[in-house]
Amino acid sequence: MQKTSQNVYDYLYQKEGQAPWTFEEPPEELAxxxxxxxxxxxxxxxxxxxxxxxxTYLASKGFDVTGIDISSNAINLAKKHAAKRGVKCKFMQMEWKQLSKIKDKFDFILDWRFLHEVANDKEREVYVNLVSNLLKRRGTYLSVAFSGEFKKWGKGKLRKSPIGTILCLPHNRDLEKLFAEDFDIIKKSMIKLQQKDLPGGVTSYFFLMEKRN
Ligand SMILES: C[S@@+](CC[C@H](N)C(=O)[O-])C[C@H]1O[C@@H](n2cnc3c(N)ncnc32)[C@H](O)[C@@H]1O
Known part of the structure; x- marks a missing residue:
């Protein structure tokens, strides 16, 4: 079988809690x-x-949440976890490139440890544009993903993750440029994202932004 993102992730999400980035508790920076x-x-x-x-954490705090993911196994687990927590969320199997199919507008969009998955520079621009189109004016965008400051998985911007996916680990100036057209940055910082198989975590950037228009 060809190794696509979808089947790499579907494989990992065959069992709950198997992916090294899955934690039941919300990340403290988000909480x-x-x-x-x-x-x-x-x-x-x-x-x-x-x-x-x-x-489901956000839904438990009263947020009206739609979650999308390329992996249908992830979406099935997400539905199960929402039921277990007794909260309502709308989960859909969808690749980010299909985001334009969503007709709702949102007050808040987050991509928590996701943007590094979009490795191609042109595609990253398309992605950020789709996010901007889905946000209401003055809506909030939180983007948290791996940074070029991280010293493992090779060198340079494109790195091969332990699961074989190609990730983009840029520098902050590249990200500021990527977000600059549509967003004002409210807060930016470097954080360590926890990962079960990496005790020191993964050096990552945290950008909290507001859509300008
Ligand atoms: C590192 S995981 C983070 C998952 C979740 N946000 C978390 O923090 O637990 C990245 C997620 O992006 C999903 N993904 C990868 N490529 C995608 C794509 N092209 N479109 C939509 N989702 C994708 C994967 O299936 C995976 O669930």
Missing amino acids: KLVESGMIKSCKTLDVGCGEGYIS
């Missing part, structure tokens, strides 16, 4: 934004939602 009221419950899109734990 802080929600618990402090900096991001209030609103209509939300979670891109690359995986097993849906972030979506």
